[in-house]
Amino acid sequence: MTIATVLYALISLLIILAWGLLMNGIVRRVVAKVHGRIGPPLWQPFVDIIKNNAKRTAISHGIMFYLGPVFRIAGGIGTFLFIPIIFGSTFFANFSFAGDVLLVMYFIFFGQLGMALGAGEGGHPHSAIGVGRGLAQMTAFEVPFALSIISIAMQYHTLNITEIVAAQQAGIFSWTIFTNPFATIAALIALLGMNMHSPFDIVLAPQEIPIGPPTEFHSFFLGTLQTNRAIFNMAKLVLFMNLFFGGATNFPILMIKTFLIYMISVVVGVSYPRFRTEQSIRFFLGVPTLIGIISVVIFMVK
Amino acid sequence: MNKEKLANDGLKESEKHLFCDTRPQPYKSYNKYWEKFLNWARAESLWILGFGTGCGAIELRPLLTARYDISQYGMAPRATPRQSSVFVIGGYASVKTLKRIIRSYEQMQGPKFVVAVCSCSINGGMYWDSYNTINRIDHYIPVDVYITGCMPRPEAIIAGFGDLKKRIKEGRADGHNEYVENLDWYKANQKKIIKDWDMPDYNW
Numbered sequence: 001m002t003i004a005t006v007l008y009a010l011i012s013l014l015i016i017l018a019w020g021l022l023m024n025g026i027v028r029r030v031v032a033k034v035h036g037r038i039g040p041p042l043w044q045p046f047v048d049i050i051k052n053n054a055k056r057t058a059i060s061h062g063i064m065f066y067l068g069p070v071f072r073i074a075g076g077i078g079t080f081l082f083i084p085i086i087f088g089s090t091f092f093a094n095f096s097f098a099g100d101v102l103l104v105m106y107f108i109f110f111g112q113l114g115m116a117l118g119a120g121e122g123g124h125p126h127s128a129i130g131v132g133r134g135l136a137q138m139t140a141f142e143v144p145f146a147l148s149i150i151s152i153a154m155q156y157h158t159l160n161i162t163e164i165v166a167a168q169q170a171g172i173f174s175w176t177i178f179t180n181p182f183a184t185i186a187a188l189i190a191l192l193g194m195n196m197h198s199p200f201d202i203v204l205a206p207q208e209i210p211i212g213p214p215t216e217f218h219s220f221f222l223g224t225l226q227t228n229r230a231i232f233n234m235a236k237l238v239l240f241m242n243l244f245f246g247g248a249t250n251f252p253i254l255m256i257k258t259f260l261i262y263m264i265s266v267v268v269g270v271s272y273p274r275f276r277t278e279q280s281i282r283f284f285l286g287v288p289t290l291i292g293i294i295s296v297v298i299f300m301v302k
Numbered sequence: 303m304n305k306e307k308l309a310n311d312g313l314k315e316s317e318k319h320l321f322c323d324t325r326p327q328p329y330k331s332y333n334k335y336w337e338k339f340l341n342w343a344r345a346e347s348l349w350i351l352g353f354g355t356g357c358g359a360i361e362l363r364p365l366l367t368a369r370y371d372i373s374q375y376g377m378a379p380r381a382t383p384r385q386s387s388v389f390v391i392g393g394y395a396s397v398k399t400l401k402r403i404i405r406s407y408e409q410m411q412g413p414k415f416v417v418a419v420c421s422c423s424i425n426g427g428m429y430w431d432s433y434n435t436i437n438r439i440d441h442y443i444p445v446d447v448y449i450t451g452c453m454p455r456p457e458a459i460i461a462g463f464g465d466l467k468k469r470i471k472e473g474r475a476d477g478h479n480e481y482v483e484n485l486d487w488y489k490a491n492q493k494k495i496i497k498d499w500d501m502p503d504y505n506w
């Protein structure tokens with residue numbers, strides 16, 4: 001690891017942050033059009049973050065309350081830094097190494113556990129309900145996601161994301177979505193849960209437990225959480241792009257592919273109302289898990 | 303700068319240690335140009351506290367839906383006072399509601415702004431001689447913009463938010479400092495009205 005690697009990792013982090021926030025703005029606009037509204041300007045997520053960080057006062061509920069957003073953003077950046085974002089580029093491979101898929105899966109969990117502790121110290125009942133729902137749902141969608149990762153590892157005989165992307169470079173029909181459709185479907189359904197759009201938005205749940213876990217977070221705490229939301233979201237989309245959609249060889253392709261993958265969540269989100277908590281958890285443990293098991297069995301038999 | 307602790311006289315002796323007695327302090331503004339930029343960001347991202355305090359709050363609902371859609375002006379409803387920056391007083395405030403208004407207002411983080419809608423919040427309106435409503439809201443919390451009418455149409459409220467944005471961008475909307483500097487006067491007014499004062503003097 002040289003200074004240049006760290007520098008390029010920082011540059012890629014900033015690019016991803018900017019694109020993540022801009023995409024957030026685009027999605028809010030798209031959702032507004034579906035509602036028949038005009039919607040906020042594209043730069044609204046940037047302004048919101050500046051405003052929250054520019055608040056003059058902030059109060060704390062204790063040490064864990066401070067550490068909650070720190071853990072969350074550490075989880076987001078950690079997830080991102082171990083995923084190679086541009087295939088074939090020595091600059092934008094970040095800190096990818098053999099077996100990074102397992103570490104990334106761990107990091108996806110890490111931030112949410114830290115946030116659970118921080119939100120708990122805030123003391124608001126909505127936080128506790130949101131955290132309980134979030135952890136239950138996360139455990140549920142992790143099952144089809146993990147099965148799909150196992151299937152991919154058996155298919156490519158590796159746990160290294162760079163090697164998985166390298167195996168998909170022989171044209172569009174070598175992408176995992178065509179060579180291993182069952183694993184892709186299971187993982188994409190898990191992605192719907194991860195992105196927390198409707199029908200799986202039981203954690204933030206507007207009209208029910210509005211705002212959810214971050215209820216007590218304000219000022220720069222909230223600014224940090226919003227920054228993380230953009231980075232973490234992009235990290236997941238880049239991971240899915242690498243695992244199932246052939247990776248990207250430059251930034252424009254990365255932007256197009258991540259946008260289209262995110263649109264899956266948005267289209268489903270604007271079409272369906274919210275699940276109840278137990279419906280959501282049972283859903284992930286039903287058909288998606290079955291599809292995941294089928295994808296593993298296929299490669300066991302082969 | 304007044305540094306003395308708050309008395310918290312309304313609390314029972316056994317409960318006093320549970321609450322904070324630090325006096326809130328006014329803040330200074332940053333460098334002129336930086337402050338101007340931050341004021342622009344504050345004006346373009348107004349989060350409204352979703353707490354309808356009177357009948358005028360009914361006029362806020364059309365603002366959120368397809369017809370008027372205030373999200374195009376960078377505004378959004380927010381369910382918690384911690385995260386919101388604008389408090390809309392929707393008309394008359396009964397004595398019971400006033401207590402909740404004060405608690406919510408003090409929990410909002412500065413800079414925070416107050417928009418008072420309807421005649422009732424200006425001079426009492428048709429409730430001016432009622433036994434359980436207050437007449438002038440700005441004796442109890444500082445107000446940035448008044449919108450008259452009984453009730454004002456959503457267009458009038460949008461125009462009022464436009465005025466608020468102008469005030470914020472000019473750096474004149476400083477209700478937090480005004481409240482904190484004159485805390486004793488505001489507290490005396492509030493305690494005159496609220497007889498069952500069983501909360502700390504400042505709800506941190």
